[in-house]
Every structure is written in structure tokens, then in C-alpha cells.
Amino acid sequence: DILDPTVCSLGFHGSLPGISPEFSACPLPIDEDSAFDTGSFSPWKRRPYCVEPAQDDAPGPQFCLYTFEPFRGDQGLSVITTPALAASMVDALDDSVVPPKLRDHPSSFLVAEGQRSPAYVIKDVPKRGKGLVAQRPIKKWDVVLVDYPVLLTHMDVFGAVDDESRADLLEQALQQLPKTQQDEVFSLARSTGGEPIEDILRTNIFGVELGLEIPHSGLYPIGSRINHNCSPNVFWRYSVKTLAVEVIAMRDIEVGEEITQSYVPLGLSYKDRKEGLNNWSFTCTCPLCAASKSQRAASDNRRERLLDIYHELNDGAAGKINLTEPAVMEMTSEMEELIHDEKLEAQQLVYYGVVARAFMRVGELVAARKYVELCEDLWVRYAGDDQDYLAGMYQLRHELTEREKKAIGS
Numbered sequence: 375d376i377l378d379p380t381v382c383s384l385g386f387h388g389s390l391p392g393i394s395p396e397f398s399a400c401p402l403p404i405d406e407d408s409a410f411d412t413g414s415f416s417p418w419k420r421r422p423y424c425v426e427p428a429q430d431d432a433p434g435p436q437f438c439l440y441t442f443e444p445f446r447g448d449q450g451l452s453v454i455t456t457p458a459l460a461a462s463m464v465d466a467l468d469d470s471v472v473p474p475k476l477r478d479h480p481s482s483f484l485v486a487e488g489q490r491s492p493a494y495v496i497k498d499v500p501k502r503g504k505g506l507v508a509q510r511p512i513k514k515w516d517v518v519l520v521d522y523p524v525l526l527t528h529m530d531v532f533g534a535v536d537d538e539s540r541a542d543l544l545e546q547a548l549q550q551l552p553k554t555q556q557d558e559v560f561s562l563a564r565s566t567g568g569e570p571i572e573d574i575l576r577t578n579i580f581g582v583e584l585g586l587e588i589p590h591s592g593l594y595p596i597g598s599r600i601n602h603n604c605s606p607n608v609f610w611r612y613s614v615k616t617l618a619v620e621v622i623a624m625r626d627i628e629v630g631e632e633i634t635q636s637y638v639p640l641g642l643s644y645k646d647r648k649e650g651l652n653n654w655s656f657t658c659t660c661p662l663c664a665a666s667k668s669q670r671a672a673s674d675n676r677r678e679r680l681l682d683i684y685h686e687l688n689d690g691a692a693g694k695i696n697l698t699e700p701a702v703m704e705m706t707s708e709m710e711e712l713i714h715d716e717k718l719e720a721q722q723l724v725y726y727g728v729v730a731r732a733f734m735r736v737g738e739l740v741a742a743r744k745y746v747e748l749c750e751d752l753w754v755r756y757a758g759d760d761q762d763y764l765a766g767m768y769q770l771r772h773e774l775t776e777r778e779k780k781a782i783g784s
């Protein structure tokens with residue numbers, strides 16, 4: 375569907391050579407030169423400012439700074455990316471793409487005044503600087519907050535652009551934002567020392583995407599206040615169509631409980647988590663990391679066993695080893711218990727998928743259907759309205775339906 379003119383914001387029509395007239399409604403890439411030649415750089419606030427990648431690197435794309443204002447109420451947004459990707463995200467700047475449920479959320483910048491206050495407060499938490507704490511009970515799957523970025527930066531900018539040009543781009547990117555947002559950014563935590571803007575980014579950015587899964591870093595002023603926990607209670611749901619991050623509860627959260635996410639892949643052992651968190655330059659003080667050595671070792675054992683089960687089910691599903699139906703059932707219930715003990719609810723998503731495939735392999739289609747449905751329900755919740763993420767899931771359902779038809783026919 376890359377040539378569908380109605381989906382400009384997900385394609386790269388602006389950069390396609392010989393663009394035909396029916397696609398002319400799609401935004402074209404704008405860089406410094408084209409903006410100068412045509413005198414137009416709408417919808418951006420100023421003429422883009424562009425830099426080339428460092429000379430030593432293989433020739434790469436030019437990166438430009440674009441600022442849009444007002445964005446989501448009276449906010450601003452600066453984006454450092456390629457001209458083609460900037461053109462591809464123009465639809466996302468329009469408030470009309472934001473679904474009503476996100477506009478009405480108490481934390482949304484677009485919410486009507488006088489709505490209920492957010493479900494969290496930002497306050498000091500011992501040993502972790504500031505953090506988000508629940509100020510009312512939050513139910514599993516509730517949207518805890520909705521946040522929009524102030525700065526999006528193409529990941530290659532951190533490697534391919536020389537230090538001076540990058541510092542220049544980042545400084546201008548912040549200067550072009552409204553003053554209140556600049557103050558907000560400069561009040562964010564710093565952890566690595568060195569040049570302040572880069573330190574703020576290193577401490578607070580999270581990975582998002584623009585265009586067709588092109589990695590960018592996102593600076594989200596409220597989302598970035600959420601501390602890390604090795605058994606987190608929320609996850610981030612990002613939408614490339616709106617640029618919104620929805621923070622969703624993955625279990626019930628009590629009043630006074632800290633709202634936490636995982637900065638590293640879920641389910642890692644203590645040693646691997648520590649290694650992963652090295653990139654963030656802090657020593658984790660979450661309850662699991664702060665637990666006694668023996669408690670940590672017991673948790674590591676459970677996490678390792680969980681991983682073993684995953685591999686065994688996966689190998690069985692792929693036909694690399696022979697599995698029996700009772701073995702799949704036994705591993706499935708052990709898996710459920712381990713996930714519960716380790717508070718790793720978000721992992722059910724991957725485990726249910728592999729359980730479904732393992733049951734299909736041993737010909738237990740009723741159980742396979744149950745886990746496909748459970749898995750599908752979770753995928754929809756994790757992916758939100760973004761159908762693109764669901765393709766793998768639909769493939770699994772399709773395979774099962776074919777197997778069921780064959781079983782009925784035989």
C-alpha cells in the first residue's frame with residue numbers, strides 16, 4: 375500500500391521520483407535549498423536548517439531541523455530527521471488525527487479544561503530522583519497518561535553527524551520551542567555529565583519510529599519521568615500516526631504505588647539487566663535489584679526456567695524436538711506460574727503465541743485456539759489501533775483456521 379495516496383504519512387511519496395499528479399496532495403520533502411528556492415516551508419515554523427553527515431562516513435542522507443507550532447494545544451515540536459521522513463510525518467502534526475479518547479484523557483494537552491486531574495503525581499522517590507506515583511487506583515489496561523514529544527531525533531544523527539554540527543542542531547531544536555517547554559526540558563534529570571543537552575537526551579530519550587519503522591529517539595517530558603523497574607507495572611504504546619505515547623497499566627496499581635516501566639527487555643537475569651542498564655549509567659534500586667542475594671538468585675532461577683520453557687516450546691513448535699500434549703500442558707501451567715511470580719505479565723504476549731504453536735504441532739487444536747485468542751487479545755491491547763503490528767498475529771490465526779478446516783474435513 376506504499377502507493378496509496380491516502381496514506382502519505384506512512385509512505386515516502388514525497389521522495390518518489392516522477393511523482394504522478396494524483397499523489398500531489400502528499401507533502402514533498404523540504405530542505406534548506408528547496409525552501410529558499412520556493413520561499414515556502416509550510417507546515418514548519420521556520421526554514422529547515424540542514425547538516426551533512428561527517429565526511430569520513432559513507433555518503434548518507436542530509437539531516438534537517440524542523441519545528442512545528444502550535445502542536446497539541448500550545449506546545450511545540452522539533453524534529454531532526456531527513457527531508458523525506460519529515461514530509462512523511464506531516465499528517466501526524468494535525469490534531470484531527472488524535473482519536474477522541476486521547477483528546478479526552480485527563481493528561482492530554484488537548485483535554486478540555488476542568489476535566490479530572492491525572493492519575494499520577496510527579497514527585498521525589500527515594501534513590502531514584504523524581505518519579506510518577508499513582509494518586510488514585512489504576513485498573514489493569516487503563517491509560518495512565520498520554521504524552522507527546524517535544525523533540526524527535528533520527529538515531530543516525532548520533533553516529534553520522536560530527537559532534538559540533540549535532541550540538542548545533544540540538545541547541546537550535548530546543549531554542550525554537552516555546553519558552554515553557556525549553557524550561558521543562560532543562561529541568562529533566564541528567565546522569566552522565568558532559569554537555570547538558572546531550573546529557574538530558576542520554577538520560578531521558580526513548581526509542582520511537584517515524585515513517586516505515588525508521589528508529590528515532592523521542593523526548594517525552596512526562597513519560598521520561600517514569601523510572602525503571604525490573605517487574606514494571608506499565609508499558610508504552612507509541613503511535614506513528616499521532617506521535618502519542620500512551621502509558622498503559624499492565625496490572626492494577628494502588629494509590630501511592632510508583633508507576634514504573636522497564637528500560638531493558640523484560641525477563642532478563644540480574645547480571646544481564648545490570649549490563650543492559652549500563653547504557654543508562656545508573657545502578658538500579660528497584661525492589662528486585664535491591665532484594666537480598668538469595669532472593670535475587672531465586673528470581674534469576676525462575677527467569678532462566680521461563681526462558682528454557684520458551685525455547686523448548688519454540689523448538690517443539692518448529693519440529694526440532696518431539697513434544698507430547700501432556701508436556702506442552704505442563705510447561706504452559708509452569709510458565710503461567712513463573713510469569714505471575716516474577717510479575718512479568720507483558721511477557722504473556724510472546725509466551726501465548728509460542729504455546730499456541732506448540733499445541734498446533736501436537737494436534738491439540740482446541741487448546742491452540744484458546745491461546746491464539748488470548749494472544750490476539752493481548753496483541754490488540756499492546757498494539758492499540760495500529761493494525762500494522764498485528765500482521766504476525768493474523769498469520770498465526772490463519773494457519774490455525776486452515777488446520778481446523780483440514781481436521782473437520784478428514
Ligand SMILES: C[S@@+](CC[C@H](N)C(=O)[O-])C[C@H]1O[C@@H](n2cnc3c(N)ncnc32)[C@H](O)[C@@H]1O
Binds near residue numbers: 504562563579598603
Ligand atoms: C528517564 S529518567 C527517569 C526520571 C528521573 N528519575 C527524574 O528525576 O526525572 C532516568 C533516570 O532516573 C533514575 N532512575 C530511573 N530508574 C531507576 C532505578 N530503577 N534505580 C535507580 N535510578 C533510577 C536514573 O538516574 C536515570 O538516569
